[in-house]
Every structure is written in structure tokens, then in C-alpha cells.
Amino acid sequence: MRSARLKEPKIVVAAIDFGTTYSGYAYSFLHDFKKDPLKILATRVGRGGGEDKMPTTILFTPNGEFHSFKYDAEDKYAKLVANDMHIGWSHFSRFKMKLHAQQKIRRAMELTDDQDHKMPAMRVFAEAIKYLKNQLLDSIQEKVSDIQDTDIHWVLTVPAIWDDGAKQFMREAGNQAGIPDNQLDLALEPEAAAIYCKAIxxxxxxxxxxxxxxxxxxxxxxxxxxxxxxxxxxxxxxxxxxxxxxxPWGGTKVDVAFNTLMEEIYGKSVISSFNKDNKEDALDIIRDFEEKKRVFKAYETVTFRVPSALVEELENSGRTLEKNISGTIYEGKVKQRRDKMHIEGSVISALFDxxxxxxxxxxxxxxxxxxxxxxxxxxxxxxxxxxxxxxxxxxxxxxxxxxxxxxxxxxxxxxxxxxxxxxxxISRSLPYTYGVSVAVGFDDSKHPRSKRVFKDGFYKCEDNFKVFIRAGDTVIPGKTTVRHVCNASSATSANIEIYRTKSKKPIYVDDYGCSCVGSIQLLLSDISSHTTRPIEITMSFGSTELSVQANEEQNRNNAVVAKFNFLH
Missing domain, CATH: 3.30.420.40 (ATPase, nucleotide binding domain)
Structure with missing residues (x-):
């Protein structure tokens, strides 16, 4: 079971907003929070300390060691490519969405960089969080030099729409980054924002x-x-x-649409070759668009600087921009003069549609x-x-x-x-129905023959969805619990599979939309007994993460270690 949060409040609360495109962090001291909850220090983390967020970009050396993060990683990798020295280095950016894209998240899942190198995703996330944690710790210690690691309670932000596996992955990455489990909370991003907005x-x-x-x-x-x-x-x-x-409707979707626009204007092969061989120039285009994307107004014509390398790539293809867009929807709306490309507002606006x-x-x-x-x-x-x-x-x-x-x-x-x-x-609304698979007495009038099995001297219907809690139920953090008793043999451990569905009234665990999302793992401390022992499992709902504990029903002093496992 995940360790419970320590009851004594910490001197400092430090939060890391681990974002898809940008990341940032902030902290406040307990004595300041009691006087003014809004006295929060969001440290300046960008170039020269002039920005409040940094690119979520990380770089590893050819031998797999962490090298750099944020702009340092972007700039270093761009220079390596420019000097043809990047082979073997691993560069990752915007990798957070991998946890949203995967239906079943595996602890051993890998990320692939632009050179097709693979690296364990847990390692990449953990090193990124470790960097942010250490930077934040340095900032805190600049204010109070004798602050210790144990004086800090850490908070990692996660999207509210993430499933349990993605949340568990982030918690374990935080643990690997050096944040003790009992000093770490996960905060749902929109909830955190709501708390702040209400306060201001x-x-x-x-x-x-x-x-x-x-x-x-x-x-x-x-x-x-x-x-x-x-x-x-x-x-x-x-x-x-x-x-x-x-x-998945964030700003990166517009970035993807912009890249498609560039391919349609210049040609897919030209852009592919340019991005591969001119990382520094390609990075400048991305940064330029990122800034313009925020302030762009629909009626404006947007001007971009065109790197000479992109002009050369187009010339080498034997084409011109005018030929490429002739007869297309971009004719007359996209123009290039020397090293500047001018795009009408209607074209940029369409990228947001x-x-x-x-x-x-x-x-x-x-x-x-x-x-x-x-x-x-x-x-x-x-x-x-x-x-x-x-x-x-x-x-x-x-x-x-x-x-x-x-x-x-x-x-x-x-x-x-x-x-x-x-x-x-105070309370949350549960997005899913949770339960387990059970077998009940077979009834010809309501059970399909395909689910009939002969077990323990009786015909039974298997795969019934026993509901613990239903989608839409209001749950209270620390108070909403569900108890379930199961039998454990003399084995050292046992697993109970957990099923989930959006449906409020599931019948069978293999109904459409139902899936096995994880398990409750039980580790028995007394394995000397050779009799079946009832285990009482208590599941807690309502917090940002599910938690579970277990006891032997007939001997509560005999500990049973229980934990949810949503990683496959």
C-alpha cells in the first residue's frame, strides 16, 4: 500500500508542474501560507531567469547519462547536429503525452528519440523530475539555507483525465527522482487551478x-x-x-497543424530533410511559432523568418514556393520575400480549428x-x-x-x-465504476449458457461484475471506503483483479467498455497456516489516487500488505 502522508505539516510545500511543452515550479513556507495563502514563489526558470517556465526537453549522452534539461538541452543538441556530432545522443521533448496515449501503461515502456534510440520511459521521466526537484531545492535553500529534504512536502501535477496507471507511473517516477513516497502528493491540474483562481x-x-x-x-x-x-x-x-x-486538445495540436502547413507549402521531403539536418534553425522556427501562437490575432498577417538552409533545401528540390502553392488554397495567402515568409491570418487561424x-x-x-x-x-x-x-x-x-x-x-x-x-x-465525482469478477449461482432464466461452469459441486455463472462503487458517485477524500472479503490460501501472496467501466450498471466484466485495469496485490505475513483465510480488503476512493489496505478477518494482528497495481 502507498505510504500515508505524514500527519505533521512540513515547513515547505514545493510543487512541480510537469507539462507537455513547458514545466515550472513554485513553493511557499508554512508560516507564510497561514498568513497569506497567495504568498507563493514561482521561481524564474527560463533564459537568464527571465521566464517562469522552461521547455520540457531532456538530453542524454551516448553512454546514457543525463546531460541537460530545458533550453540547455535544446541548444546543446542543435549544436551537436550542426557539427554532425549528435550520433548516439538521446534527445526527448514533449514526451508527457505518452502517458495519455497509451491504453495500458507498462512500467517497462520505452520512449523513442529522433534517432530511433530507445530508453526506458521511467528513466526519462525520473531524470526530468529529478532535475526540476534539485533546481527547486536550490531555490528554497537560497532563501533558508538550513532547509533539509525532510522539511519539504512535494506535489506533482497530473491531468485530471489521466487514468490510474498514468498516475501511478508519475508517482513511481517521482520516487525514482528521490522524492520519498510519504512526502509526495499528486494534484489534479484543473483542481489546483480552481483552488488558486478562487483564492485570487x-x-x-x-x-x-x-x-x-x-x-x-x-x-x-x-x-x-x-x-x-x-x-x-x-x-x-x-x-x-x-x-x-x-x-488531447492542447497547444501541441496546433504545432502539428503548423508543421503540416509547412510541408504543404515547401513539400514534405524538403521539410523532412531540413528538420533532420538543421536542428538549430528548425528549433528557431518552432520557438518563433510558439511565441506568435499566443499573441496571434485572426485578422493579422504573420511574418516568419525563413532560414537560408530551408531556402537552399527548396532550391535543391527543383521547386519554388510559388509553384508549390499554385492552384492550392494557399495561393495569394502565403508569400515569401527574401528571408521572410508572410502568411495571411485566415491560414494561421485554420490551424486552431x-x-x-x-x-x-x-x-x-x-x-x-x-x-x-x-x-x-x-x-x-x-x-x-x-x-x-x-x-x-x-x-x-x-x-x-x-x-x-x-x-x-x-x-x-x-x-x-x-x-x-x-x-x-471536499468531494469528487468518480469517473468510473470499479469492481471485481465473481461467480454466482447459475440461473437459466437470466444467465447465458456460455458463462456456466461447474465449480465446488454447483453450476455457477462466472465473470459477474461485482460493483464496489459507481461512476458519478460522490466520493469524499479520506472517508469514502468500500470493504470486500476474499479468501486467501496458504500461498505467500494473492492477486485480485480490478475492473473498470464508464457504465453505471455493468453486468459482466467482459461487457463492452469493461477492462481489467490492475490488481490488488496481497502479501501474507503468516504462511504457516494451510487453511483458507478470509482477508478483508478496504479500498479508499475520493483522493487523487486510489489506496487500499487489508487485514485477516479473523486475526487483525496478522498483517497483510496490500497495494493497487495499475501498471502492466
């Missing part, structure tokens, strides 16, 4: 988040769009009204279920995009749309506040 609004005027206020929070990051709905209780704490929803459609459609579906919601909070780096802001305001013109001045820091600052006071989230 209350401090300013108190009008937006009176008790009873219902609001939808849309967390738009590089990889995902995370959508939650909360209500403010009389105490000022938050209750989640429906399970988190969303999808897919993510806009998905985000707004999902918001509409959520708001249909919650008609009393009048306030929309938008946070995350992608929410700074003028195109996205206008699209949301137009689609929901009767709602109050709030975008905090520090929208991209709302998650990490809220995570610090959550680390100090997890009880600010």
Missing part, C-alpha cells in the same frame, strides 16, 4: 466565488484540455460536481448537464491564445469568462496551496 478572486473582490457559485474550469495546456465543474461550499472549500472530462471545435463541444456537453454554471475559468498556457479566448467568449457569450493574469501559473501555484491544505477539495 476572493482576495480581490470576493464577488465571483460566493457560496453556492458553480463554475467550470478549462485547463488548456500543451498536451491536454482538462475540464472540471465545481461548486463553492459555505466553508469556501470546493465540491466537484461531475467527473473530469477533456482530451480542430482544437477549438473539440474544446467548445466538450464544454457545451458539460454545461448542458450543469445549467446553473455562469462562470468559465480558463487557465494554462494555451488559454493565453487570443484565438482560443475569442472562440470561447463567442460560443458562451452569456457566461462570465475569466482568464487570470497569471493563467499559465494557476496550476503550479494552486498545487502549492493544495499541498498545504488538501481538504480544500
Amino acid at each position: 478572486s476572493t482576495k480581490k473582490d470576493g464577488s465571483s466565488f460566493d457560496p453556492g457559485t458553480q463554475f467550470i474550469l478549462v485547463d488548456l495546456g500543451g498536451g491536454t484540455a482538462d475540464i472540471t465543474v465545481h461548486t463553492v461550499e459555505e466553508s469556501g472549500n470546493l465540491t466537484e460536481l461531475s467527473p473530469p472530462s477533456g482530451g 480542430d482544437v477549438k471545435k473539440n474544446i467548445i463541444q466538450q464544454m457545451k456537453e458539460v454545461l448542458i448537464q450543469h445549467p446553473k454554471v455562469n462562470t468559465i475559468l480558463m487557465v494554462g498556457g494555451f488559454s493565453e491564445s487570443d484565438i482560443i479566448k475569442q472562440a470561447v467568449q463567442k460560443a458562451f457569450d452569456l457566461k462570465k469568462v475569466i482568464i487570470p493574469s497569471e493563467a499559465r501559473l494557476a496550476v503550479v501555484k494552486g498545487a502549492v496551496m493544495y499541498g498545504h491544505n488538501p481538504s480544500v477539495i
Whole structure:
């Protein structure tokens, strides 16, 4: 079982917002939090300390050792490529989404870099978190030199729409990065942002988040769009009204669309060759687009610098930009003059169409279920995009749309506040139905013959979904528990498979949409007995992660180690 969080509050809470495109961190001291919860230090981590976030990019040497992170990793790798010295080095960026893309996450899963080198994903994530942890620790010790590792409670942020396996993967990566299990919490990104936004609004005027206020929070990051709905209780704490929803509709989708645009303008082979042989120039184009993406307005013509290497690649192909776009939708809308490319606003706007459609459609579906919601909070780096802001305001013109001045820091600052006071989230709405497979007495009138088995002297129906807790149920952190008794033989250990589905009324564990997502692993301390022993398992729901404990039903002093395992 995952170690319980230490009861004594730590001197410092430090949060790491591990993002798809950018990462950042923040912290606050307990004595400051008690006086002013918003006194949070978000350290300057970009170039020359001038930015609050850094690229989630990591570089390893040819012998597999960690070399660098953030801009250092990007710049070093670009220079290695420019000098044809990059062979054997491993460069990874935007790898967080691998945990969203995988249906079943394996502890031994691998990441592949642009040279087709493979490296254990756990190692890549752990080294990235370790770098962020050490940088943050240095920042804290600059303020208070005698702070020890044991004085800090750490918080890692994760998307609310991630499943249990992805959360467990991040926790284990944090452990491998040197963060003790009992000093680590996972915070759901939109929840953290909601905590922060409510706090800053209350401090300013108190009008937006009176008790009873219902609001939808849309967390738009590089990889995902995370959508939650909360209500403010009389105490000022938050209750989640429906399970988190969303999808892979972050800013990187627009980046992919931009790369496709470049391929259509210059030719796929030209762009492929350019990206492969001119990493530094290709990186400059990506950074240029990233900046313009945030501030771009639909009516503007956007100008990009065209590297000479890209011009040469196009010339070597025997084509010109004019020939490539002649007769296409880009004719007259894309022009190149010397080292500048000018693209009409309508072309750039179209790059946002897919993510806009998905985000707004999902918001509409959520708001249909919650008609009393009048306030929309938008946070995350992608929410700074003028195109996205206008699209949301137009689609929901009767709602109050709030975008905090520090929208991209709302998650990490809220995570610090959550680390100090997890009880600010009173309850959550469960996104899945959980249960186990059991066999019951066979009944010809309701059970299919295909599931009939003869066992223990009786005909039984197997694969029945015994529900522990249903999707949509309101669960309270630390209080909502489910108990289940199973028989364990004299073996040293036993596994109970856990099934999950979106359905509220599953019948069999092999119904459509049902899947085995993990197991409860039991380790028996007394293996001398040769009799079947009932084991009482208590599962806790409502926190950001599921937890479990077990005891022998007839001998509670005989310990049984139990833990969820959602990694395959």
C-alpha cells in the first residue's frame, strides 16, 4: 500500500508542474501560507531567469547519462547536429503525452528519440523530475539555507483525465527522482487551478466565488484540455460536481497543424530533410511559432523568418514556393520575400480549428448537464491564445469568462496551496465504476449458457461484475471506503483483479467498455497456516489516487500488505 502522508505539516510545500511543452515550479513556507495563502514563489526558470517556465526537453549522452534539461538541452543538441556530432545522443521533448496515449501503461515502456534510440520511459521521466526537484531545492535553500529534504512536502501535477496507471507511473517516477513516497502528493491540474483562481478572486473582490457559485474550469495546456465543474461550499472549500472530462486538445495540436502547413507549402521531403539536418534553425522556427501562437490575432498577417538552409533545401528540390502553392488554397495567402515568409491570418487561424471545435463541444456537453454554471475559468498556457479566448467568449457569450493574469501559473501555484491544505477539495465525482469478477449461482432464466461452469459441486455463472462503487458517485477524500472479503490460501501472496467501466450498471466484466485495469496485490505475513483465510480488503476512493489496505478477518494482528497495481 502507498505510504500515508505524514500527519505533521512540513515547513515547505514545493510543487512541480510537469507539462507537455513547458514545466515550472513554485513553493511557499508554512508560516507564510497561514498568513497569506497567495504568498507563493514561482521561481524564474527560463533564459537568464527571465521566464517562469522552461521547455520540457531532456538530453542524454551516448553512454546514457543525463546531460541537460530545458533550453540547455535544446541548444546543446542543435549544436551537436550542426557539427554532425549528435550520433548516439538521446534527445526527448514533449514526451508527457505518452502517458495519455497509451491504453495500458507498462512500467517497462520505452520512449523513442529522433534517432530511433530507445530508453526506458521511467528513466526519462525520473531524470526530468529529478532535475526540476534539485533546481527547486536550490531555490528554497537560497532563501533558508538550513532547509533539509525532510522539511519539504512535494506535489506533482497530473491531468485530471489521466487514468490510474498514468498516475501511478508519475508517482513511481517521482520516487525514482528521490522524492520519498510519504512526502509526495499528486494534484489534479484543473483542481489546483480552481483552488488558486478562487483564492485570487476572493482576495480581490470576493464577488465571483460566493457560496453556492458553480463554475467550470478549462485547463488548456500543451498536451491536454482538462475540464472540471465545481461548486463553492459555505466553508469556501470546493465540491466537484461531475467527473473530469477533456482530451488531447492542447497547444501541441496546433504545432502539428503548423508543421503540416509547412510541408504543404515547401513539400514534405524538403521539410523532412531540413528538420533532420538543421536542428538549430528548425528549433528557431518552432520557438518563433510558439511565441506568435499566443499573441496571434485572426485578422493579422504573420511574418516568419525563413532560414537560408530551408531556402537552399527548396532550391535543391527543383521547386519554388510559388509553384508549390499554385492552384492550392494557399495561393495569394502565403508569400515569401527574401528571408521572410508572410502568411495571411485566415491560414494561421485554420490551424486552431480542430482544437477549438473539440474544446467548445466538450464544454457545451458539460454545461448542458450543469445549467446553473455562469462562470468559465480558463487557465494554462494555451488559454493565453487570443484565438482560443475569442472562440470561447463567442460560443458562451452569456457566461462570465475569466482568464487570470497569471493563467499559465494557476496550476503550479494552486498545487502549492493544495499541498498545504488538501481538504480544500471536499468531494469528487468518480469517473468510473470499479469492481471485481465473481461467480454466482447459475440461473437459466437470466444467465447465458456460455458463462456456466461447474465449480465446488454447483453450476455457477462466472465473470459477474461485482460493483464496489459507481461512476458519478460522490466520493469524499479520506472517508469514502468500500470493504470486500476474499479468501486467501496458504500461498505467500494473492492477486485480485480490478475492473473498470464508464457504465453505471455493468453486468459482466467482459461487457463492452469493461477492462481489467490492475490488481490488488496481497502479501501474507503468516504462511504457516494451510487453511483458507478470509482477508478483508478496504479500498479508499475520493483522493487523487486510489489506496487500499487489508487485514485477516479473523486475526487483525496478522498483517497483510496490500497495494493497487495499475501498471502492466
